[in-house]
Amino acid sequence: MSVSIVLPAYRVQGYLRECLDSILGQQVAGLEVIAVDDASPDHCGDILDEYAARDGRLKVLHLARNVGLGRARNAGLAQATGDYVWFVDSDDALAPGALPLVDEVLRDRRPEVLLVDFERSYPIGRSRRSGLRRRLAAAPGPNGADVLARPGLLRTIHTAWNKIVSRELLARLDLSFAPGWYEDVSWTYPLLLGARRILALEEVCYTYRQRRQGAITHTRDARHMDVFDHWDRAWDRIDAYGDRVDPVRPVVFEQMIRHCMQTVGNEQRLPGHLRRASFLRAADLFDRHLPAGGFTPPPGKDGLRYRLVAARAWHAYAALRTCYRVERRAERAAAAARTGWRRVFPPRRPQVGLLDRAYYRFQTMLPVRDDLAAYAAYWYRGVSCNPAAIHARAKAVAPHVHGVWVVRPQSVAGLPPGTPHVVEGSAAYYRLLARAKYLVNNVNFPDFVRKRKGQVHLQTHHGTPVKTMGLDEQHHPAGERHNFGSLLRRSDRWDFSVSANPFSTQVWERAYPCPYEVLETGYPRNDRLARAGAQERAAARAALGLGQQGTVALYLPTFRPEPMALPRFDPAAVTAALGPDSLLLVRGHYLAQDTFAPGDRVRDLSSYPVVEDLYLAADLLISDYSSGVFDFAVLDRPIVLYVPDWAEYRGLRGAVLDIVAHAPGPVARSFPELVELLGGGGWRDDPARRAAFRETFCAWEDGHAAERVVRRVFLGESVQAPRPSRIFTSS
Template sequence: MPRFSVIVPCFKVQGFLRECLDSVLSQSYGDFELIAVDDRSPDGCGAILDEYAGRDPRVTVLHLPENVGLGRARNAGLALATGDYLFFMDSDDTLTPGALRAVADRLAEAADPDVLVFDYARTYWWGGTRRNVLAEILAEAGADTFTAAQYPKILDLLMVVWNKVYRRAFVAAEGFSFPPGYYEDTPWTFPVMLSARRIAVLDRICLNYRQRRQGNILSTTSAKHFDVHDQYERVFAFVEQRPGLAHWRPYLHRKMGEHCLDILAKPDRLPPRDKAEFFRRTAQMFRAHRPEGAVVDGGTGALEGSWTAYRIRRQTARAGQEAARRAGLVRDAAAARARAGWASLHALRPLDPRLVLYSASSHRGMLGDPAAVYATAREIAPLLHGVWAVRDEETAALLPPDVEHVIVGSRRYLEVAARAKFFVNDVNWPGALAKRPGSVHIHTHQGTPLKYLGADLLDKPGARLGFDVPQMLRRADRWDYSLVASRHAELAWERAYPCHFTSLRTGSPRNDVLVNGGPSDFRERHGIPAGHTVVLYAPTRRDYRRVGHVERIDLARFAADLGEGRTLVVRLHPSLANGPARGAGLAELARRGIVIDATDEPRLTDVLLAADVLVTDYSSVMFDYANLDRPIVLHADDWPAFSASRGAYVDITAEPPGHVARSYRELAWLFASGCWRDEESALLRADFRARYCEFDDGRAAERVVRTLLLGEPMPEPAALRIPGQPAGRDALTSA
């Protein structure tokens, strides 16, 4: 008996069917049967299914003599199923890599629940991907099983059949089946979820829900949407036959009203001539099934009135929304004029020679190089007045209480920006910020460049999708000084940003703590056992994929292959922190304690200091980590594709900071054999540090504060010290 029966009804999907089938058959977990049901499809689906069945014994094909629709086709597949769990897939969707393994592991952990709910991502025809917007419901559910009554938020998720697996014995005992019709998922999902005695969740994206250009069947304009009434009648009948579920009637009554009104409100669902009748039938059912004492809220309350009243109400609401939109535009324009006037007023005042405005990572708080400069300025130059620009109050709440801040766009921000003598940032300031004569803009960057940036992206259209290079260069024209940690960085920045700034060979201020061996409480906070070797995996984004994330390593396998005494820590690229990458398995593995997710750690240096070895692909974090003189391993399995799509200033595989693995097998061998920290690794790392960390001497932040903010002399990094040359700002400036 297989663990899973994957049931895939097929009708007019020949263009997507192979991708769907391949996503199942290529899973690393192979204990399943795939039951494909040809619902008398008029295209080539049947032939494709027979082809797959002919070469893979796990595939069973059922050709129906006539078209019966999605629900009955699922029933036909269900009748053939022998697996422990049922997995109903739509034939244009796909499983994500490792999905069945993750589901199987979670089922075992939860001791075979009745239902397991997992996450999904919408994949759009134009290439975009968006994770389920209610994914936090899965994250908040925890590891224990529950009933819908114990955790009713689970019912807020999309009520579809394909984001769950079902214990076949439970389905058989309850006699669940799919009815015919347009909305067949409704009378399946509600009875199943309300009846399940043990529900578990998996906070992982296991399925890609394809969003076709023409939309799915429920997005088409058709009178078939009237079917929703029949389907809810089935749900009400199910509850009526089970007194133990009577307490769900108010919820289902409200849900039905909201669902039907949502269909009615969409302009492209019902033919105009049918809308009044749809409203009448909905209102009739709403009254017929209203539980005694039920409270009708403002939304569904419209169903207690007439169609005319509802239509007038909708028209009034739309008119009010349009009026509010126009009023908002007027207010925004007036506010913009007021802000411009306020800024202009303060621009008439002299610059404050002690005022320094800091920002980092698009106003995300005290981070990176600007934070290191700020901390050093407070220590050795207390007369300087440092203020942080942050994007909102939520970000401001994360700052230490004694740190002064301004919210970007506020009147106080405009005042500070107009009067500050010094500006310190690791990205460009907003375009609206005008650079006053006499002000000094210090650009720290966000690491040593490996990938093409700035003007070099003009020849890489894929890498600059949505990125305005000329606008970026206009903003870079405001830089006065560009801080560099090596001559490589100096040349790359000056090539990428052909602007009138001066390169300063200061080193990277954020790396001072790495050079000087600063403290880190990361291990203690995450409960890493003493004596464990911490392996940090820090991949970068991929420009040849719109979503930026490509799963290069099976994290669970890598953690297992590392063996006892080693802890795997994962830190995603910041641009991927809030996208589907976390849901592709990382969040679930972190919950189970298989890996530690350090993506949200505010201080990267804390993570680097805690790591005994870095595994990365082409992330610039390798240049920072090299200052610790600890082993680095490159996982460069897609270097040709990466360098061709993004461009690179050096072939990092030819000048690596350590051993290079060009496949997962090589990567695992490096750790199994111990070669990751051998003598050759140390020699490669020494050469790498000499090239790319030459100005990082542990005094970079002090050098910036003394030479740029205070105008004092300061010895240049030892790598550049020339006998007889004066110290100070001039000595730090590139030729």
């Protein structure tokens, strides 16, 4: 038995790799994957082509225009050659071992339809298994019969992705997907009623991702009204089966009313002005498709809902919905009282005094100042990174916007002369955050900051991610122990998210699944590096008091999570290997307490405020998993990765990028190996690897990233990535 997986893709770049890996990482004979790029405007098409180039089981169809999920599935089905077809959603994943298990069952039992169990995966917390086992237990009858012998199968979820279907059956039923939302409805019920052999498999084979952003079920849109059209289509197909299916019509009818009322009663789906019209559409369906023998409503709330639909009693239904909402709020309040408010709403950090909070609230009642921008970087450590580059460019491109920096009290002395600033915790600080139209930061602002109407939050980030970030951290032992609910609420404030490269775009979408606009501009802080030449190198060396001759190396390690520590590094041995005219600059991570003993040819510049000066002065970078690798690569100078603890780091902290596999230069896995590499001069020439790395991660760094950001955010202009990047290859 061979299986064809049909995989439509549209705006799922943050999840597509995980989906493809879950499928192609499993080995079964005769597997083919038909991926359909439904004219996705993100990087989905490039990702699919990348995977297809290295795995012959994957075929990619690129549609000329977006046709929607149903028609994209039809396009894939038309290319399928397998005995069975499995329609997989590209933001979901197959469970480990699912394909070999499914393949074995199909070969042994030859069903026309195989139902599989699934689990729901949530943005925060553990996955939860579906209720299929309970439903099957409540649906007695022989496993492998049709729904007339086992009508409870009609009460399972109506999606296409939990059903592996005989392609011969689809041809016999002439069954395909109709356009519009809820396309699974008019496909699933005719399928189940037309099949003669339906086998249910209780093992979990599928992971159904519950997305915060991008999922139809979380989208407020008039297209939810399509559900009524699809139920009419389903009944047209069912009626064509004749009297044979009469015994189970009441079950399908009950499913229809329940499903339609889930849509009618869901405030997250339908706009308010369509609520009454949707109720009446459900009532029309009730009248048209009521079984000939009548229908006995179930007991309880569901039964009352059915009776109100049957009576077309819209006003009574609306009143009932109001009562239900009040009841739910009361239940939540009671739960909060039982567990304690501090557990339901944990204290925010840092703590803000009542008077400060009151002053901030008062300021939020005053008008937002369109001419004011608040800048911050690294938890108020000073003027640096992407926000500093944006501020500098805004002075020229958007001079009507006055920029003010937020800094800690201990950082004031180190500010560049004349920097407009406020000190964290002062009245001016709360006033600035409450009234500035633009809030620019490379990390999140504190929890007490509320997004006002008219304010614009710009998240610049501060590096290309190697380690896990955001929601990905919850799955690794040394990931930061965020309150992930608070993290998402803070990230929900973002209006814009700056991306340095396509890889970062994909990671941010998954790690911070929030409703922001991605700015694929490159990193503003790297503009200086992109424009640099020999003159800038000489100026940087002069500013640091270095000579213009000799080899300058920069050691830039990232911090290690406990219980890890920096691997052995002997600066004197490094300079000895590099030669008598060499100099080593060492810069520890700002979150670490690592110290390096200075020497005649060793300078510890961990506290030096402008890291770009160090990049420009250096001929060679020695680093590990630091995002500085991606910045330094803009200069197209040699990079050596020193990674003796890569396996331990990856296991504890987690990684979204195998930096060793994608290294821009030589890799040393021990200190003796590093010394030998430096002494032998092997670090000097590896242009091919460096060029590939730059094409993938630095293609947008053309010296104009800050201006693109300023024009989009401050002036409202449209911007585009400067030029295509080489697609990131995950292998």
